[in-house]
Amino acid sequence: MSEAEEPSAGLRFCGVTVEHAGRRLVEEVSFTAPAGQVTALVGPNGSGKSTLLKTAYRLVRPDAGTVSLAGEDLWQLPRRQVARRIAVMAQEAQTVVDSAGMGQSVLDIVLMARSIHHRGFSPDTDADLAEVVRSLETARAGHLAARSFSELSGGEKQRVLLARALAQGTGTLLLDEPTNHLDIAFQMELLHIVRDLGRTAVVAVHDLNLALTYCDHAAVLSEGRLLDHGPVAGVLTETQVRGAFGVRATTLTLPGGQQTRLAFDRLEV
Numbered sequence: 653m654s655e656a657e658e659p660s661a662g663l664r665f666c667g668v669t670v671e672h673a674g675r676r677l678v679e680e681v682s683f684t685a686p687a688g689q690v691t692a693l694v695g696p697n698g699s700g701k702s703t704l705l706k707t708a709y710r711l712v713r714p715d716a717g718t719v720s721l722a723g724e725d726l727w728q729l730p731r732r733q734v735a736r737r738i739a740v741m742a743q744e745a746q747t748v749v750d751s752a753g754m755g756q757s758v759l760d761i762v763l764m765a766r767s768i769h770h771r772g773f774s775p776d777t778d779a780d781l782a783e784v785v786r787s788l789e790t791a792r793a794g795h796l797a798a799r800s801f802s803e804l805s806g807g808e809k810q811r812v813l814l815a816r817a818l819a820q821g822t823g824t825l826l827l828d829e830p831t832n833h834l835d836i837a838f839q840m841e842l843l844h845i846v847r848d849l850g851r852t853a854v855v856a857v858h859d860l861n862l863a864l865t866y867c868d869h870a871a872v873l874s875e876g877r878l879l880d881h882g883p884v885a886g887v888l889t890e891t892q893v894r895g896a897f898g899v900r901a902t903t904l905t906l907p908g909g910q911q912t913r914l915a916f917d918r919l920e921v
């Protein structure tokens with residue numbers, strides 16, 4: 653798809669470049685994550701996925717280029733406005749919440765996500781609580797509400813962090829390797845939940861078959877550059893996997909002829 657044909661709705665990266673100590677971590681990346689759809693961000697370790705996501709949730713300012721949501725430059729908006737539009741489930745969130753949470757209950761931690769909708773220090777409302785309960789249930793974490801976050805297993809924490817992102821009530825979600833620590837069933841369940849929301853989502857994910865199963869679009873990064881983007885089955889191909897990861901794969905078409913998966917060859921070492 654050419655740049656001119658791309659829709660302006662959704663989350664748009666335009667010529668995004670990030671440099672650090674004279675090295676380009678992300679280089680002139682341009683693509684749109686379409687509104688209301690799930691986009692997989694894939695690429696080898698160190699290819700710039702987290703860094704690119706950080707430019708959208710304003711942790712890393714691009715040295716060049718813009719990141720916009722529905723046409724609005726996210727770096728021109730007040731931080732609070734961005735938090736009302738974009739929720740993040742970051743890779744390091746478990747550690748951050750663990751150290752900052754200091755034994756707080758799951759309910760309190762998820763409730764904190766509602767504070768961006770408050771004026772000053774106004775107290776939580778019944779509507780906040782209802783949203784939190786709903787989000788915990790959506791993330792299949794309702795039964796954990798009274799537990800201390802720090803005592804949960806890695807997978808249980810991921811459910812709670814998903815609930816926290818949902819409770820923020822934003823139209824856009826950024827998820828950085830959200831399936832870490834999860835068993836295969838909940839990896840699938842988590843992406844199914846995200847897909848079911850109908851919100852705009854960008855998910856950095858390593859499992860290409862999960863991306864093929866649950867994502868609509870994909871963007872492939874390699875050494876900070878965008879190799880390809882577009883509908884997932886057209887992007888996660890044998891050729892692209894070889895180019896990005898140096899791994900030989902065979903595309904399998906599932907019964908029904910609609911969906912594809914990848915089978916990977918053993919490495920010749």
Ligand SMILES: Nc1ncnc2c1ncn2[C@@H]1O[C@H](COP(=O)(O)OP(=O)(O)OP(=O)(O)O)[C@@H](O)[C@H]1O
Nearest residue numbers: 672677695696697698699700701702703704829856
């Ligand atoms: N704070 C930082 N300071 C210096 N270099 C950094 C910093 N954060 C990331 N990098 C470098 O930027 C490059 C891209 O890292 P990034 O974490 O964005 O990759 P990634 O694709 O998310 O990797 P992974 O799949 O391993 O999580 C890497 O070479 C990394 O070492």
